[in-house]
Amino acid sequence: MRHTIGCGSLSRCLTPLVAGSAALLLVTACSGGSDDAANSEGPIKVGSILDETGPLNIYGEAMADATELAIKDINENGGVLGRQLDLVSYDAQSDNAKYTQYASQAAQKDQVAVLMGGVTSAAREAVRPIADRTETLYFYNEQYEGGVCDRNTFNTGVVPSQQLAALVPYAIENFGENVYVIAADYNYGQISAEWVKQYAEEAGGSVVGTEFIPLESSDFGAVINNLQSTKPDVVVSLLVGGNHIAFYRQFASAGLSDAMKIVSPTFGLGNEQVVLSNEAEGITVAFPYLQEISADENETFLEQWYAEYGDDYPYVTDSAVAVWNGWHLWAKAANSADSIEREQVIETLESGTTFEGPGGTVTMDGPSHHVTQNITIAEANGAKGFEVLSTEEAVPPSFEQDVCDLISEPETNEQFTP
């Protein structure tokens, strides 16, 4: 069962009363959840907050779809501890203030066993303190700038020490050593640009220019000119969001595709390859998941996905799969701990819960609370998809492993930056 925002509509709360029977479930849902969901029989309440409307829903919509499908899949396979999962999902409407509000509601009113969600890093930082304070287990399932170290938080998204560590050396080896960085102007772009510099230098390349572009900017004329006068071999794009798609289009229409290669850890998350089609040809990316990965798990996963959402679904993104992995990791950990108590689930996850995801094996790295996963390098094929070039298996979140050990220092609670 899925319901949004508790008693959001009056009719939802009244219907069971009118119907008279089978009302117990909904009345419980509407009464404010006074009983402790963690200990009772019946469905287990779990929470999700994502941006299903507003500008960020270009990422959030697919993640919300993945959430529903994951819950359905877990329920069809026997649920958790033999109980069904009951998803309480909130739409934060691309507004960080709503994340704060809904996180409190999910934790205190719904008393969810686990809370997942957040698209941007800002959203995560809105939810995390509330989840910590209310002792509600929290999963952040989206690619981000890395470094979060918090015993209550588990991160299943790919981090720069996995993605850029694979992509930047590949670009320098194959395309040339002069690197130009174009990054979105907020913490993700700023921190990732630092990473690019570090990995470029380690691989024998050098960063010849860096530009930060505000999220609402879509005029890249000056950037295109600067690229033409600097003439780098590789352009690392850390651009994010709908407006920044303009860059790839203006790059292609200025005829630069032959002169330099674009590599990007973000290209594809907003379905850029579908929007741009042949203008995107040759752009190189690195992700834990791409729809083209050939694995049995991926085939089954895509079959389920298309059966649920229709064959015309544009492209199943890496973010969607990170969400899918997050739910399954939690369900597996709870099942093997034989409990949904936060403490026991954390301990089980820290022992290295493993899940066969659509993109390959995903293993929770106990000390850092990030996942070890495969990284696939691929090239946009100009036909709305990617061509897989190579896959590196079991890439650890090396930076997070270096700085964060929550098993020996469980009190740590900060975000490390390079």
Place this chain on the structure above:
Amino acid sequence: MQSDELANLAISLLTTVSILVVISIGLAVVFGMMGVINLAHGEFLMLGAFFTLSGQRAGLNIWLAMLVAALGVGVVGLAVERLLVQFLYGRLAATMLATWGLSLILVQTVVLIYGPTTQGIPTPLGSMKIGGYSVSEYNLVLIAAAISLLGLVYWVFTRTRYGTMARAVTQLPNMAASLGINAKGVNMLTFGFGAMLAGAGGALLAPVAGVVPGMGQAYVGRAFMTVIVGGPGVLTGTASSAGLLGSVDSIVSNLTTSFLGTAALLVVAIVLLRVLPTGISGRTGRQL
């Protein structure tokens, strides 16, 4: 500086200026002629882009799709004026609140129809070489379109009967009414014309930007800045302020980074408004 570099810089500068013109001319008409602050202006741009997308998917030639899109947004503008704005003339705060609400409704309606994902139209035409640089030919289209739109506004307000009446209504509404001019009808047409220009702006941007329901937000700030700095003169104000702000942005961006370009543009806008609180065309009064 090499001649090819200079030519490339000039095209880049004119493109930036032209983008400011096409995104703000519709707003300038509505604000300059009617004194209405339309916070849904960004969404009119967005509609222009989406209508172009639909037209093109329906098999129309891209240029024809743009034209149809502009006219389509004009029709939407007429409807908005009749159903919403006409009741709020003279009430600035109420108009702002109502058009802001309208912008939210338009964004979510488009999300429901087209879905939330970014869509796009490939940039038409190719690129050409200027010495060591290559330039998108579509940039030249943008420059020509900006000049044409300014020309169209000039022609409409000086050479047509409607234009004369519109200026009369703007300057002395009571006198215009006593001469038998239907101010209601004129206002409706002016709002519709402004919406059409905004639609044209959105249509022109569609092939160089990501077409996404929230795209209006990316432009509305700049559009307002251009119009406020320009002042009440629809043509003189828009052209001069777009020229000035666009040049500053483009030159600084090209010499340093686009981050500093945006910063320089904001600094110039603030200083200008401090020195000329009514905008560049403020002293010439409410003329074109």
